[in-house]
Amino acid sequence: MPQRIEVGVLGATGMVGQQFVNQLRNHPWFELTWLGASERSAGKTYAEATNWVQDSTMPAEIAGRTVREAKPEPGAPKLMFSAMDASVAGEIEKAFARAGHVIVSNSKNHRMDPHTPLLVPEINPDHLGMLDAQRAAYGWEGAIVTNPNCSTVALVMGLAPLKPFGIRKVNAVTLQAISGAGYPGLPSIDIVANAIPYIGGEEDKVETEPLKILGSLRGGEIQPLEMTISAQCNRVQVIDGHMVCVSVELEEKAGVEALKAAFREYSGAPQQMNLPTAPAQPVVYLEEPNRPQPRRDALAGGGMTVSVGRLRECPLLDYKFVCLGHNTIRGAAGAAVLNAELMHAQGLLG
């Protein structure tokens, strides 16, 4: 293995931080050498500071590493993944950006910022072109790049192949996994043998983020795609994998077979550049009538492939279908790592 780039994780002890630790295990380009967390955890070993709740063992090479306080310090890696809670992520990420770090963040704080890319490498790699304007606007030496909310990404990966047909209206009803709520997250007594038709703040994200992601960069600014999304978000008793029941109205009524082909043939920069975390197919179309299913399909493509199925005509809009993505991989840590890979491949990590 050649010399790898040192990277850090902000918020390393939480549930998303643990997912970053897993995602970076054996990464060919990046080596996790810096773990940042709250003052309370600083100075402890990662094993001491962390209630590891992944379905796997904590990597031995990380367990003994000393946790640092999440603030800029000499020698900290330039590339920082952020898994911090939204209550603190905003200011800390900005402090790191000012100090010259490139923050690849999974937190929601800067996603809708007008100078910050909301990046999905298959869909809008050109949005990285905003970073000069970002530096100019905020006076940062570093940068902040974000990935979408975990349910947004399952939807937007199902919409992106349809963009050439002109998406006008989208109805999206989600069935979301419990791992999306973090840790401790949902009390078991609330969700066992139950479903909850509400996730705080989620519907707003699903209705707005895709417009920016599918939008166009013009003159350093994003022109959102002109379409309307209505979302209803539900929590169900699933461990990993957010499923979305989608109806769409398209300008061009292309027909079911043409749309299936569009899903199957969808590909982008990560596939062309053969990025390490890129799945061979970012979207697969499943012909079985009862797929995709979270437990059976969430790990397709190492958790980076979104599965689509049940495409058929809709008596109300034009077409309806189901899409599914792994919420902690394609919807969180894997998404951010792919973002960083794209930036590295484009020479944006300096």
Added chain:
Amino acid sequence: MPQRIEVGVLGATGMVGQQFVNQLRNHPWFELTWLGASERSAGKTYAEATNWVQDSTMPAEIAGRTVREAKPEPGAPKLMFSAMDASVAGEIEKAFARAGHVIVSNSKNHRMDPHTPLLVPEINPDHLGMLDAQRAAYGWEGAIVTNPNCSTVALVMGLAPLKPFGIRKVNAVTLQAISGAGYPGLPSIDIVANAIPYIGGEEDKVETEPLKILGSLRGGEIQPLEMTISAQCNRVQVIDGHMVCVSVELEEKAGVEALKAAFREYSGAPQQMNLPTAPAQPVVYLEEPNRPQPRRDALAGGGMTVSVGRLRECPLLDYKFVCLGHNTIRGAAGAAVLNAELMHAQGLLG
């Protein structure tokens, strides 16, 4: 307790049959005295013939009763509830109707028959006026009356209060409980920690039955309500209670408060007539942001009340909300018993 009317159950040993046994336990008007099932079960006691899978004990007074073959015989009660599998219900129900029985059926076979009421007593009690035309058309001495599919009823009880505002379009995405699949139904390995975006035949029922239920009886025939429904049906790991995420377009944009009032004030013939199985409120509106939930709300009103919540404006159609009904009570056995109560109160049981 005064003299009660003897009733029978066709298909008494299956899962829905067991729900009828439960629903008729201690009924003030009806006494279950006749249990019909397949030839294989006939002659055994109910306890011997039945794999009781309810979360309660088999009623002692029923356990020792001898199961009869499900065909007309002298002395069989006039009123027969039908819980038979669709593969056999069609012909057997007709044979009983020819022999003078009144069949109150939960099976799907005759629901969309042009001369058969698809009855929800709060919504369309006048549809019983079709029965003369039914007898004339088919030459029966008896009659067949049906109740809707278990997911239809949760939706249509949520739509009925909105009918005065002119319903034009409906998008309905269901999250359905496993008890709706009968027994053995869904293998556990398919649904534990999973969700399945497909239920065979279900979407068609949800898209068509409400039009008939909300339709108008004119000249002995139903004029379906003119509206369009698009449905997507999902199975989730819930035991009882079908939840529906609904969006509606209305002719009159009455505003959220007026619609909430419509839900709260909704009432019908069963409430006016004080039928034994009628809930005090057929629909309740819950103000908590995260309700209704299947495990917590399915048993409202003894399982006969449909719970509605989360009413808000929809950026795509006009309004969206969530409704929830108990699939084996309001969606099956309880629905049929309420139908029979309405018929008895109207003197239609002879």
Added chain:
Amino acid sequence: MPQRIEVGVLGATGMVGQQFVNQLRNHPWFELTWLGASERSAGKTYAEATNWVQDSTMPAEIAGRTVREAKPEPGAPKLMFSAMDASVAGEIEKAFARAGHVIVSNSKNHRMDPHTPLLVPEINPDHLGMLDAQRAAYGWEGAIVTNPNCSTVALVMGLAPLKPFGIRKVNAVTLQAISGAGYPGLPSIDIVANAIPYIGGEEDKVETEPLKILGSLRGGEIQPLEMTISAQCNRVQVIDGHMVCVSVELEEKAGVEALKAAFREYSGAPQQMNLPTAPAQPVVYLEEPNRPQPRRDALAGGGMTVSVGRLRECPLLDYKFVCLGHNTIRGAAGAAVLNAELMHAQGLLG
């Protein structure tokens, strides 16, 4: 309904407190008029102060009542049920006892106190005879009476019918429901599709409490039953109902049929006195080979009956069997209410 006795609940807003509210709804003897909780909740209405997590609606007559701080005050009812967390229950219960209240507690703090009854009315009603010694020892005008831990009670109700045969050794492996962990209790990500072979402090309670419960009161003190219990406690994905796999060594090898008869015929003071919360049968024996099961049997006898099954010879000790009790009813609120009913019937509430 005649004049009822006013009662209070200490810790009324928590999960066990909510179970007391449910258990006392429509109680023929007791009327819940006083709700005590922490300083933070005091002054709010019960509806404001409480995150109601029961599968039922909060009783309307309680919702608007003002919560009081949990300390003695003029006019507070003499009889207080305690549902307080163990971290505070010890001192507060003593303060109320000093002030003349009778505390019927579900908390663990005083269970093993040498002057405090650990009461199961079917098993050891005579242990209430300790209360004079309690008052003398501690100088209280009031009293404290406790009920067992939720898994203890399922076991001890299965052992009590065997006491006449001389119990020497008991091996008990529990499968416990998530509701036993309170609220928020177990994070869903920890228990969905999982089992956890550890419950903090639980094994010690199961190994010690039954010895006191089954012991004899002599000279104002309990002589514990001489037997040895070994316990292993597991959490499983069940909502309500603790199941225990038991093996026993008996002095008298009475045979399977004699032991089944002992289970079936078991009865005690609550049945003789016809106490309101007493089940007709405190123990039922189920002959089906695959019973008892938590979801199907926990609510037997309104949650107050313990179900036993699978009695057979054990190649290691003498006999093995499975018993099951509802952990929040017979194992918590229902147990305490039955204790208070026994005390009232014996004139101990003054």
Added chain:
Amino acid sequence: MPQRIEVGVLGATGMVGQQFVNQLRNHPWFELTWLGASERSAGKTYAEATNWVQDSTMPAEIAGRTVREAKPEPGAPKLMFSAMDASVAGEIEKAFARAGHVIVSNSKNHRMDPHTPLLVPEINPDHLGMLDAQRAAYGWEGAIVTNPNCSTVALVMGLAPLKPFGIRKVNAVTLQAISGAGYPGLPSIDIVANAIPYIGGEEDKVETEPLKILGSLRGGEIQPLEMTISAQCNRVQVIDGHMVCVSVELEEKAGVEALKAAFREYSGAPQQMNLPTAPAQPVVYLEEPNRPQPRRDALAGGGMTVSVGRLRECPLLDYKFVCLGHNTIRGAAGAAVLNAELMHAQGLLG
């Protein structure tokens, strides 16, 4: 990859058969070229004949292969894995053995046969020495070798490290996963939010198979280990991983630390021979107080490592602990593949 040995699977379309297909995917020594199933499936492609219920995609190279009827035929591979249902496995396996095939079976039929090894390569590799006597006794050219029942293996891997201390008595209470019941297996309505204290035939297997596995081969016959096991078997809502709560009486009271060391240092022939499916550690001891847990530990060592934890003194016998094994890998397909690897390494595949 060098020339691989062609192998077949009998019963390839069922759930265990599918696990063999998964387990043999990319195997360095064996190449799956022959798929046998019932007459009904013969002639179809594997994809047509199989309801694939694994949480992974059917391997493309297998999907198009034609299924054969499960009877000896020219050109069929010498090495046959058997995943057949017990109702047919007995006779078909014997027919193949007569025809010269080596059957490595997961079926129960021949496990307790006096001339058939019940093989766990770490524990009793020498039991393969029975095969000459097997051929002599039955006149077969081929052979039959079996692996234990899925819950037996979790227990016996936890007992094997303790054998040097002299195991006298064992109490074992299992918490077993639903995947152990095959497909369709347990109806979801029976097990969701429930536990079932009964698995047909299971307790007998757990009480008898370990005696043979841990026994000694003398003069071509197995002398079972002299110890007594009492088992109680429960089904819980877990997907993969059988957990066992064990108590043991040992001749030598070695102390907790010595036993932990015995677990940690346990190793056997598969590790020494570096067999492809052998885990680095067949047994791991976990110090965390709440481990092992099925969802978090079943896949240790690729599903071939048994996890042990919670070792402590037992007030009744000497020690108690919890062990956990993956029921469909170490308890079924992985076990059989490891058996075949051992046989190949010892030159027993001809």
